[in-house]
Amino acid sequence: MPDLKTTPLYDFYKKQSAKLIDFGGYLLPVQISGIKQEHHAVRTAAGIFDVSHMGEFLVRGDHAAQFLQMMVTNDISKAQPGDAIYTAMCYENGGTVDDLLVYCLSENHYQLVVNAANIKKDFLWISDHAPQQVILTDQSDKTALLAVQGPRALDIVQKITDFELSTIKHFKFVENVPLGGIPCLVSRTGYTGEDGLEIYCAWEKAPQIWAALLIAGEKDGLIPCGLGARDTLRFEARLPLYGQELSPEITPLEAGIGFAVKTQKSENFIGKSALINQKADGLKRKIVGIEMIDRAIPRTHYSVYAEATKIGEITTGTQSPTLGKNLGLALIDSNWTKTGTIVEVDIRGKRKKAKVIKTPFYKKS
Template identity: 70%
Template sequence: MPEMKTTPLYDTYQKMGAKLIDFGGYLLPVQISGIKQEHQAVRTAAGLFDVSHMGEFYLEGKNAESFLQRMVTNDVSRTEPGDAMYTAMCYENGGTVDDLMIYRLTATNFMLVVNAANIDKDFDWLTRHLDGQAELTNESENIALLALQGPRAAGILQKLTAFDPSALPHFKFRQNVPVAGTDVLLSRTGYTGEDGFEIYCPWNHAASLWSALLEAGKDDGLLPCGLGARDTLRFEARLPLYGQELSASISPLEAGIGFAVKTGKKADFIGREALAGQKKNGLSRKSVGIEMLDRAIPRAHYPVYAGGVRIGEITSGTQSPTLGKNLGLALIDAAYTSIGTVVEIDVRGKQKQAQVVRTPFYKRS
């Protein structure tokens, strides 16, 4: 069994007595003060997450853009330096290699941020297709990432920098922003459904930056948060999780992120033909929101039935901390995806009724 990896905040977690779990090969806290409390802090005030387990690759060279255009589903040619873009990488059959963020640093330099469990797989996949078009380096062990999320995030951050974070548009970033004495890449992005910022910094500066942010936000209700709240927050906002809503056998279109699939862009890309076929012929299955009618919580991999016939399965599910409802995301036969359709969830051998509902479950005003 491989040795577990840790982030720069491992010693901090030990001192806090946080409950640590294996996530993508890293030891990370599932909760610190409590999932519901942390979740509520992000929705109403602010939360701070250590997401240093995410992978960062640098891609540079005059052909870097054309290489990315071949590898990802979104249209990278529409970005300018300072733009962040969400996209997917696909196999020829339309299945998903990973979903990722692309940061355009300059005309010829990019940073790719990939899921922790997929770092090695993604790096191998990209390297296999490079053909000398650009230079790719894995900087995952040198770059740490903190996410400050919630309606008070900008005000908290402002206490530590001369830069005005509220002036940074969504899905834009700024390099070399001094925050608490450390130059960071500051991005107005996140994975919670709330406003907020992602802060990329040198690995050995993460612990001091974490402490400075918590101190700055102590009077604003800022809480340190674990993976549990990160999951419930992204779920309510219908943001997909790789390995659940997305996988090698689930396409970006089936997962509901068709906005990041540009089959009409000029450049050809891996999986384009399969995805264009799905668009043209219609999807045979789709990801939908599920609300339980009976008393039960839908969990990942619970089978979904209609009229005694299995039509799919739950990909994610929980009791929503914000809404107090038992909700799920399910990948099911497209014939049963109309809003209001009643289905049955197999909950440990018992059939429980649910209905298809609109998503996202939560959207900030």
């Protein structure tokens, strides 16, 4: 596959005969041992993911904090060094530029972690709005990112460091944690609905850390995982995927991440007026969970109907590996979003019954 970038773990994938696909311009594994096996490993033990395709930007300089307050929907004014904040960036009309994490490294010094397919777009968007005092640097090609997720994740990573990882609370991080002697930024975050850590390191050091973790976790059930399991895991936990639950046409409020939209903050962030108006007028559509009643699997972009009228479409759908049910997330007319409402999904020209259910589909016990 020409013109595709590879991550530092590419040689590992070739040796494992992993099934590789184009994702965000990178050649990445959709599965290594099998999606269901990888999914269940994360739910019951631990999985390790190479997510080095994600983008990392550094934002620093006088007024960097003030600038980011104007760019993102969440309130970062009270962020302290060591805080990780989930947020979105919006267009003036409230549509979503991207969802991202903001890491407060120090006063007026931040790291942004953006979606791989949006790296160029996001960097240009932020650059176009940045004042001269703010310095923006794209570190994506220098930074590798590994995620160890699952109930045994912390115990496994603990085996290769003297730093007490349990002291890192959820949505907090610590810099220069030595993992196998290699300094890393370690964050108590993830995209699976399980506890775990995300590990940022120098690009060329990732294979060494990856190998050390696989050895450390061998007896604890740790296995390498691909994008397929990452998608089913995040789906069960109702974590949005940009391009499906979020897009320039879908606002953060419609997507169900209103907790990351602070319209009460004083700064007039981009999209604030549109989101205030949308909230005041009441959402005309929103994303809900559905469970199929008829035997069928809903898939992305399948149309959803109620009383012979199209009311929206599936954004993500699959058979849940954890629950064994055919489930979907659907962006539909708000009049039909009450739990228990019966709808129909058009599956290859045939209408199949489904019902609206509560999300997330899965919560760790």
